[in-house]
Amino acid sequence: MYFASDNTGPVHPNVMAALARANEGYAMPYGADDIMAQVTTRIREIFEAPEAAVYLVATGTAANSISLATLTRPFDTIFCSPEAHIHEDECNAPEFYTGGAKLTLVPAEDAKMSSDALRNSIAGEETRGVHGPQRGPVSITNVTERGTVYSVAEIKALCDVAKGFDLPVHLDGARFANALVALGCTPAEMTWKAGVDVVSFGGTKNGCMGVEAVIFFDPKHAWEFELRRKRGGHLFSKNRFLAAQMLAYLEGDLWLDLARQANAANARLVRGLKQIDGIVFLHEPDANMSFAGWARAGHQRLHDAGAAYYIWEGQLDGDNPDEILTARMVADWSMSDENVDRFIALARG
Amino acid sequence: MYFASDNTGPVHPNVMAALARANEGYAMPYGADDIMAQVTTRIREIFEAPEAAVYLVATGTAANSISLATLTRPFDTIFCSPEAHIHEDECNAPEFYTGGAKLTLVPAEDAKMSSDALRNSIAGEETRGVHGPQRGPVSITNVTERGTVYSVAEIKALCDVAKGFDLPVHLDGARFANALVALGCTPAEMTWKAGVDVVSFGGTKNGCMGVEAVIFFDPKHAWEFELRRKRGGHLFSKNRFLAAQMLAYLEGDLWLDLARQANAANARLVRGLKQIDGIVFLHEPDANMSFAGWARAGHQRLHDAGAAYYIWEGQLDGDNPDEILTARMVADWSMSDENVDRFIALARG
Amino acid sequence: MYFASDNTGPVHPNVMAALARANEGYAMPYGADDIMAQVTTRIREIFEAPEAAVYLVATGTAANSISLATLTRPFDTIFCSPEAHIHEDECNAPEFYTGGAKLTLVPAEDAKMSSDALRNSIAGEETRGVHGPQRGPVSITNVTERGTVYSVAEIKALCDVAKGFDLPVHLDGARFANALVALGCTPAEMTWKAGVDVVSFGGTKNGCMGVEAVIFFDPKHAWEFELRRKRGGHLFSKNRFLAAQMLAYLEGDLWLDLARQANAANARLVRGLKQIDGIVFLHEPDANMSFAGWARAGHQRLHDAGAAYYIWEGQLDGDNPDEILTARMVADWSMSDENVDRFIALARG
Amino acid sequence: MYFASDNTGPVHPNVMAALARANEGYAMPYGADDIMAQVTTRIREIFEAPEAAVYLVATGTAANSISLATLTRPFDTIFCSPEAHIHEDECNAPEFYTGGAKLTLVPAEDAKMSSDALRNSIAGEETRGVHGPQRGPVSITNVTERGTVYSVAEIKALCDVAKGFDLPVHLDGARFANALVALGCTPAEMTWKAGVDVVSFGGTKNGCMGVEAVIFFDPKHAWEFELRRKRGGHLFSKNRFLAAQMLAYLEGDLWLDLARQANAANARLVRGLKQIDGIVFLHEPDANMSFAGWARAGHQRLHDAGAAYYIWEGQLDGDNPDEILTARMVADWSMSDENVDRFIALARG
Known part of the structure; x- marks a missing residue:
């Protein structure tokens, strides 16, 4: 019953098999391997973007920080939600890679910025000329860090605001696939057709071992990205093994x-938990992550049975069995119906 | 009627005379001049801090950024108010000098953080171990950017919170003297006795040409500060001319x-404006800066007569003569009663 | 006949099998997995260093830059050879990770610094007090970038010089194992017993997929390294797959x-080439890399037969079949005797 | 007898008088003052560059580092002589302001690079594609740090090399005026007509209190420079006092x-010292700085009489009165013939 994150589960067998196949013989290093060429071709097809520049790195923090650094000057500020992974969970990596840019936190509901809030935030910055930070890129996360999903229209509205200020848009797609299947749209619709300029396209949380693609729809940024990737220590000599995963x-x-x-496992979990009295969801979960509260006694039962998930608000330790603690639950592709149902049964008590 | 800022007025004649005296003959460069030694002695006396390390730079941004960088690791976050000069008006200088640290904005009222708000903000950071930014220094401004003044007790309460988390405290004292005379306390009471570790001690806004002292009460940071000052290009070869000003x-x-x-000029202005119907102050001004709103027609009269100040909210251009626009008015030492009274008369109409 | 680098060959089957085993079930992310604990234990045993802090990253540039950044202040200079990978092949990664430190190039012969040259370089820096860069760590590479190997006595002599100036020592061990078996000493003798403080312990070039260990013999640097690793985007959520390789x-x-x-393959190659008239080695190769010159015609034959290696000096294209071009040849673990002998035969003509 | 540096002497009375005049009344801050407009106009005239962007800062390190940062990407390397002030005397300020660029030291004679040496250095870099640093600007100092002066033809030859690689050229003109009068050319001939893109135009060492102009002949860099200046804390609120000096x-x-x-004082000094047996000049001094060696006994006499200058090689303390110690002597505008002659007499013994 591992719902702690979608980074604790196994790599899909197809990916493991591809790594084994990629290991046959010799290959050119540093991205000049044949598999990388196939990855680029395939991603261009999938995104209907024949000019896109495609790169691989091994972590989401690298994908986000290096792609943002390519679009951000050190005296700029990046607009994102207060819950953004780039703000809360990357130990100042964006500030580091940009050479000291700032992040401006746009008010958000359930980790989703509205286009009005974004417009107000951008308009509010740089009224001070040389004194304040300058307006930099907008960064959106989809699936958001709270498990909600921006619709294509919402992404387009945010991009329109950004374009109105002539600012580029970055999409943190650590859970890109989960958002896409939730929306039922095409990759192009969720990205460049809506106005997104660069995507961190995640693989690690959805069955890969450790690989994220960075996709620039305008290849003019390609060489600078390559230099920044190398300078960050993120160019793999044996790139073929990143490429094989992807x-x-x-x-x-x-x-x-x-x-x-993964989304189905989460939906099953949500359906089951909702039928239990006293379990309240923080908001409607759209993909493979949900947040809900119930009494400590229920958490204790789950914990004793080995269920793994984060207590988001509150502490498991405590005297009052009725106190409500909030759980963050994330399902990955490998989650079985049995484990979901067992979790629900334990929560019910 | 120059109320635009306390950086537009003249240098005091005593300071000009001191520059002329300092110009006689030869002096050792880079801070080894005799005048600098006297400055250090005098500041130690004034602050009752015989061990303090004292340095001079020419701008407030340099004083703030380099002193903060000495106390902040690049993976830290600095706690300050949303109105802090280091956040709004230094074009990412703190992020630059620290090598990419973050600023966490603590909710504040009239630019003053409460100790509760500070405690909540600090407690909220770094619950994510290696993933989030680490807790760094607290930075307080006194006089604040909104013209309010922290009492000694309020400063102590903020420092106590910081010390409770083992964090150092920086005081942005661009208007240190204005705060001090408003409070009627000693420099030591407003700083190290309350728990402040380092002060940006302003001279530029209060009659100097361009000089700010950085005072570390614990000299262990001295050498690192010297290196960071040099590396930032802020070590003056002819330091004697900074020292002579100070x-x-x-x-x-x-x-x-x-x-x-300066404070008296502002008080006179406030008294006068308060007697005019329809003039509303955003908050009680404590030192030499005030914010108040009145109708466009009044602003237009002042503007036509050559009065200089910032329209803080709203735009001078506009059709409706009754619309309320907010002014920011700052008085420096050179403001005459005549000019204050003339300003009031014009506002009255 | 792949002698282009030791990063073009296959991963050893044992490593592939370990990855498959590691994929069973769920594991805690970010280095809290059980395999990582075993890696730490094993490295401490091998290095006879029960207190050592051990971390994994995926690239040599990350291992070097982040470990150096942990030991270097931004106003310092790092002492290394002009041929050092950190200087020539990391696209300013050390400057980036240190926040702007400098590299001072110590004269070296065949990429090996003498202790006298190092002493002179260190003594020469920082005679300018606050004006010049400050003395920072010494970085040694073993096997060097020219295929030579420092003896234990030579490493100790360099460390003694560094310690005389109270400077830490970093060892770039991208080819640590090749140096160790060339010297026939223990890991402890080549490192902390000689005075080395931190090691980049390479796996990628010697049969792994992409993993390097960073080993601090003094664990006081551990937490700062962890923060710098995360901030650089080099903390893997699925760390178990780095740990399984190692x-x-x-x-x-x-x-x-x-x-x-690998060393044996290189020795066989050297022995064979030396028997050919007109083939001159730049210096005696000590491990698995060698540099030698011969006529263009020989290079052309090898090239036409598909041999892969770098032309280090000169250009393959050219009219004069007798012009001497220098080759860099690197053997990895997978190089067969047949391929070595075929290479020699083609070089002979 | 102050020959320690041209930063120890007095400010010229005209500059002091201008500061007093500038102090009358109120002035717009941050460079919007009327005097600044006059400075820009005057510099454009002097340089025959009607489009030039002109900025003022207070130190040479700021002028060099911020102007170079505007032309350099963080993965670039700057080409300069091993004696360059930006390399030896700025405590890594260029590395800091560029966000981690490297400096490549071009072999130089008496601190002057030849165009051949520069071409070789540039050609040698970036043969490694993404792995090595990329080629960045060339930085020339005139007067050099060893007191020699590049001719206009030599500057042009260096610029031609740079332009051949499409690289910009920076001129560190901390002693611009001394070079110009030594060459007898126009400011335009020594700069943009020869191919220089940006100049640090020094005032501090030649009679000012602390002011350097940065002149971009192509104004496209103007706004970025302004942001970098502000971010570095080098934008003065009371800019009028920098402008008045200039x-x-x-x-x-x-x-x-x-x-x-200053040059005449140095020439008089050199003529006098050359007539003394046993005094040997390191090279022919071209402007206001010279390096010469003589016996310790002579240095001791000068030192006892209060002469101030640097012992460049060797130590004043020592037993052997005949040991040759090298002096660095710099004359500024205020040096009297009497003091020069007294120095010579003491050196003669």
Whole structure:
């Protein structure tokens, strides 16, 4: 019953098999391998973006920080939600990679910025000329850090605001596939057709071992990104093993199948928990992550049975069995119906 | 009628005379001049801090950023109010000098953080271990950017919170003298006795040409500060001309006299404006800066007569003569009663 | 006949098998997995360093830059050879990770610094007090970038110089195993017993997929390293797959066996080429990399037959078949005797 | 007898008088003052560059570092001589302001790079694609740090090399006036007509209190420079006092007169010392700085009489009165013939 994160589960067998195949013989290093060329071709097809520049790195923090640094000057500020991974969970990596840019936190509901809030925040910055930070890129996360999903229209509205100020847009897609299957749209619709300029396209949380693609729809940024990736220590000599993961992930729409499984597991979990009296969800979960509160006694039962998830608000330790603690639960592709049902049964008590 | 800022007025004649005296003959460069030694002695006396390390730079942004960088690791976050000069008006200088630290904005009322708000903000950070930014220094401004003044007790309460988390405290004292005479306390009471570790001690806004002292009460940071100052290009070869300004500023308590004049000019202005119907102050002004709103027609009269101040909210241009626009007015030491009274008369109409 | 680098060959089957095993079930993320604990234990045993702090990253540039940044202040200079990978091949990564430190190039012969040259370089820096860069760590590479190997006595002599100035020592051990088996000493003798403070312990070039250990013999640097690793985007959520590689690499002394194979392949190559008239080695190769010159015609034959290696000096394209071009040849663990002999035969013509 | 540096002498009376004049009344802050407008106009005239962007800062390190940062990407390397002030005397300020760029030291004779040496250095960098630093600007110092002067033809030859690689050229003109009067050319000939893109135009060492102009001949860099200046804490609120210095410095060709006086004082010193047996100059001094060696006994006499200058090589303390110690002597505009002659007499013994 591992709902702690979608980074604790196993790598999908297809990805493991691809790594084994990629290991045959010799390959050119640093991204000049044949598999990388196939990855680029495949991603361009999937995104209907024949000019896109495509790169691989091994972590989401690297994908976000290096792509943002390519679009941000050190005296700029990046607009994002207060819950953004780049703000809360990257130990100042964006500030580091940009050489000291700032992050401006746009008020958000359930981790989603409205286009009005974004417009107000951007308009509010740089009324001070040289004294204040300058307006930099907008960064959106989809699936958000609270498990909600921006619709295509919402993404477009945010991008329109950004474009109105001539600012580029970055999409943190650590859970890109989960958002896509939740929306039922195409990758192009969720990105460049809506106005997104660069995507961190996650693989690690959805069945890969450790690989994220960075996709620039305008290739003019390509060489600078390559230099920044190398300078950050994120250019792999044996890039073929990143490429092999990504190719297997995309092959036969595996990435979409795995995201559907994860979302379905979460939906099953939500359905079950909602039927239990006293369990309240913080907001409607849209993909593979949900937040809900119930009494300590229920958490204690789950914990004693080995269920793994974060207590988001409150502390498991405590005297009052009725106190409400909030749980963050994330399902990955490998979550079985049995484990979901067992979790629900334990929560019910 | 120059109320635009306390950086538009003239340098006090004593300071000019000191520059002329300092110009006689040769002097050792880079801070090894005799005048600097006298400055250090005098500041230690004034602050009752015989061990303090004292340095001079020419701008407030340099004083703030370099002193903060000495106390902040690049993966830390600095706690300050949303109105802090270091956040709003330094074009990411703190992020630059710290190598990419973050600023956490603590909710504040009239630019003053409460100790509760500070405690909540600090407690809220770094619950994520290695993932989030680490807790760094607290930075307080007194006089605040909204013209309010923290009492000694309020400063102590903030420092106590910081010390409870083992965090150092920086005081942005661009208007240190104005706060001090408003409070009627000693420099030691407003700083190290309350728990402040380092002060940006302003001279520029209060009658100097361009000089700020950085005072570390614990000299262990001295050498690192010197290296960071040099690396930032803020070590003056002809340091004697910074030192001469500061020495003249401190001599015979000139600094306190000038601050009293500025505060008195502001008080006269506030008294006068308050007697006019329809003029509303955003909050009670404590020192030499005030914010108040009145109708466009009044602003237009002042503007036509050559009065200089910022329209803080709203735009001078506009059709409706009754619309309320908010002014920011700052008085420096050189403001005459005549000019204050003329301003009031014009506002009255 | 892949002699282009030791990063083009396959991953050893034991490492692949370990990855497959590590994939069973769920594991705690971010280094809290069980395999990581075993890696730490094993490295402490191998290095006879029960207190050592051990971390994994995926690239050599990350290992070098983050470990150096932990020991270097931004106003320092790092002492290294002009051929050092950190100077020539990391696109300013050390400058980036340190926040702007400098590298001072110590004259070296065949990429090896003498202790006299190091002493002179260190003595020469920082005679300017606050004006010049301050003395920072010494960085040694073993096997060097020219295929030579420092003896234990030579490392100790360099460390003694560093310690005389109270400076820490970093060892870039991208080819640590190849150096160790060349020297026939213990890991402790080549590192902390000689005075080394931190090691980049390479796995990628010697049979792994992409993993390097950073080993601090004094654990006081541990937490800062963790923060810098995270901030650089080098903390893997699925760290278990880095740990599995490293554990397999160390198990049953696989790492030493593979290095012996690589060194032996190189020795066979050198022996064969030396018997050919007109082939001149730049210097005596000590491990698995060698540099030698011969006529263009020979290079052309090899090239036409598909041999892969770098032309270090000169250009393959050219009219004069007798012009001497220098080759850099690197053997990895997977190089067969047949391929070595075929290479020699083609060079002979 | 102050020959320690040209930063120990007095400010010229005209500059002091201009500061007093500038102090009358109120002025717009942050460079919007009227005097600044006059400075810009005057510098454009002097340099025959009607489009040039002109900015003032207070130190040479700021002028060099911020102007270079505007032209350098963080993954670039700057080409300069090993004696360059930006390398030896700025405590890593260029590395700091550029966000971690590197400096490549071009072999130089008497601190002058030849165009061949520069070409070789540039050609040698970036043969490694993404792995090595990228080629960045060339930085020339005139007068050099060893007191030699590049001719216009030599500057042009260096710029031609830079332009051949499409690289910008920066001129560190801390002693711009001294070089100009030594060459007898126009400011335009020594800069943009020869191919220089940006100049640090020094005032501090030649009679000002602390002011340097940064001149971009192509104004496209203007706004970025302004942001970088502010972010570095080098934008003065009371900019009028920087501007007043610079305007007085340029008025009536004061700057050229003062440089002529300094160069003449140095020439007189050199003539006198050359007539003394046993005094050997390191190289022919071209402007206001010279390096020469003589016996310790002579240095001791000068030292006892209060002469101030640096012992460049060797130590004043020592037993052997015949040991040769090298002196660095710098004359500024205020050096009297009497003091020069007294120095010579003491050196003669």
